[in-house]
Amino acid sequence: MAEKKVAKPVKETVDYTDDGVRISNDVICVVGALAATEVDGVYNVGSGPKGKKNIYKGVKVKLQDNSAVCDVSISVKFGENIKEVAGNVQKNVKRSIESMLGLKVNTVNVHVIGVDFEGSAGAKTAVTMK
Amino acid sequence: MKLLDRIVTLIAAILIGTLSLMALSQYVGGYIGAAGDWLYDRLMYSWVTTFLVQIAVIIVMAYLFEMTIRTGKSEGKMLKRTTETGDIFVSVGTIESFARNLAKEVEGVQEVDMRTKSGPEGLDMVLKVAAAKDAVIPELVSKLESRIKEALPAQSGFPVRSVKIHIRSAV
Numbered sequence: 001m002a003e004k005k006v007a008k009p010v011k012e013t014v015d016y017t018d019d020g021v022r023i024s025n026d027v028i029c030v031v032g033a034l035a036a037t038e039v040d041g042v043y044n045v046g047s048g049p050k051g052k053k054n055i056y057k058g059v060k061v062k063l064q065d066n067s068a069v070c071d072v073s074i075s076v077k078f079g080e081n082i083k084e085v086a087g088n089v090q091k092n093v094k095r096s097i098e099s100m101l102g103l104k105v106n107t108v109n110v111h112v113i114g115v116d117f118e119g120s121a122g123a124k125t126a127v128t129m130k
Numbered sequence: 131m132k133l134l135d136r137i138v139t140l141i142a143a144i145l146i147g148t149l150s151l152m153a154l155s156q157y158v159g160g161y162i163g164a165a166g167d168w169l170y171d172r173l174m175y176s177w178v179t180t181f182l183v184q185i186a187v188i189i190v191m192a193y194l195f196e197m198t199i200r201t202g203k204s205e206g207k208m209l210k211r212t213t214e215t216g217d218i219f220v221s222v223g224t225i226e227s228f229a230r231n232l233a234k235e236v237e238g239v240q241e242v243d244m245r246t247k248s249g250p251e252g253l254d255m256v257l258k259v260a261a262a263k264d265a266v267i268p269e270l271v272s273k274l275e276s277r278i279k280e281a282l283p284a285q286s287g288f289p290v291r292s293v294k295i296h297i298r299s300a301v
Contacts, residue, residue, distance in 0.1 A: 070216075078231055082220055083211060083287025090215035107216040111208070115227045 028068065028097060029056035032108075035096035036072050039088045041080030043116035046073055059093075067106035068097065075114030086110040135197060142190045148173070149187075209248050209288055222246050225253065225286055232281050233257060236274045238265030240301050252291035253282075258298045271295050 033045045033055040046058025060071040072093055076085050090108040097105050148169055155166020174180050208219040226244050233242045241260035246253055255278065261270055275293045283289050 076224075078228065079285065081285055081287060082224070082228075083218065086211075086218040086220070087213060087215075090213060090218070094215055109216040110218045112218070112220040112224050114221075115224050117227075117231060 023101065023103075025061055026056055028061045028070075028101060028103065029059040031097055031100050032056075032059040032061065032070050032072060032093045035092045036074055036089045039085060039092050041077050041085035042089060043075040043077045043118075044114070045075075047075075047113055064106065067104040069107045069109070070094075070097070070105060071109045071111065073111040073113050075116055076112055078115055078117045082112055086112055138190060138193045138197075141186070142194055145183075145187055145190060209253075211287065220286065220288070222248065225282070225288065228285055229255065229257075229278055229282055232277055232285075233259070233274055236270065236277050238262045238270045239274065243298075248288075249291065252289035254292045254294075255290060256294045256296070258296045260299045260301050261297050263300050265300070267297055271297070 036042055036045045036059070037055060044058075045055040058073045062069045070093055072089060074086070074089060076082055089110050093108045094105040097103055151162065151166040152170045152173075153166070155163045155170060158166075172179075173183050207222045209222065209225065211218045211220075226246055229244060229246075230242050233239050233244075238261055239259055240262055243258040245256045248254075257274065257278070259270075259274065261267060274295055278293045279290050
């Protein structure tokens with residue numbers, strides 16, 4: 001008889017509520033990454049190809065004193081104000097994680113690692129710095 | 131990848147290939163064996179050359195090891211802005227990509243290479259431009275400078291302190 005497959009254990013869980021709810025770090029990353037992609041001017045989250053498959057890899061979460069510190073890596077669209085886009089990412093990521101997961105977010109650091117020129121005239125490639 | 135990294139990687143590849151051939155020559159005949167024997171005769175004929183090859187291998191190995199664990203150097207090429215919510219880091223490469231695209235929008239600019247340094251007062255940029263043959267250079271330089279100084283801070287949020295333009299060639 002074939003053994004029942006057991007789901008791989010999550011790398012790290014965060015015990016963030018008083019009632020003992022535990023949640024995987026990856027889930028926080030996915031929520032943060034989706035929040036970042038919603039922001040106007042964000043081309044992609046993370047350094048991989050554009051898409052939703054592995055966007056959580058573009059977000060790293062650490063827990064410090066019962067609040068989260070997030071690092072979000074993004075590529076922006078050419079023509080957008082980088083500072084403004086990054087600021088909106090900070091706000092949206094913080095709001096989403098706090099409202100969806102109830103976890104206090106202390107800091108959201110945004111790393112702008114690339115720029116996309118698809119929307120601009122005469123250029124069709126995205127440049128990503130690793 | 132830095133130029134030095136590429137050179138060391140190339141040397142490593144040559145060294146590994148050479149040493150592999152020499153090792154293979156102990157067991158394989160034919161051309162491979164002959165090539166390995168030839169290399170062995172050239173490199174290992176005295177303790178001096180053997181010593182030099184070993185030193186080269188150790189140096190290359192140490193450099194490759196340093197390459198694999200190298201971290202934080204890219205952070206030195208990041209521009210930082212602190213906000214209430216956290217920090218915003220923008221890579222210099224991203225700023226240069228923006229600037230390059232802005233520069234190419236100026237009529238008469240064919241190609242642009244640039245170097246960027248960041249200081250407390252803003253970015254210092256050096257643009258090396260390949261201009262179009264029929265371009266009026268003083269006009270082009272003036273337009274390019276104002277384009278970079280106006281549009282780049284507006285799009286990136288980082289002030290530009292100086293823009294130096296070198297016309298590299300006319301194509």
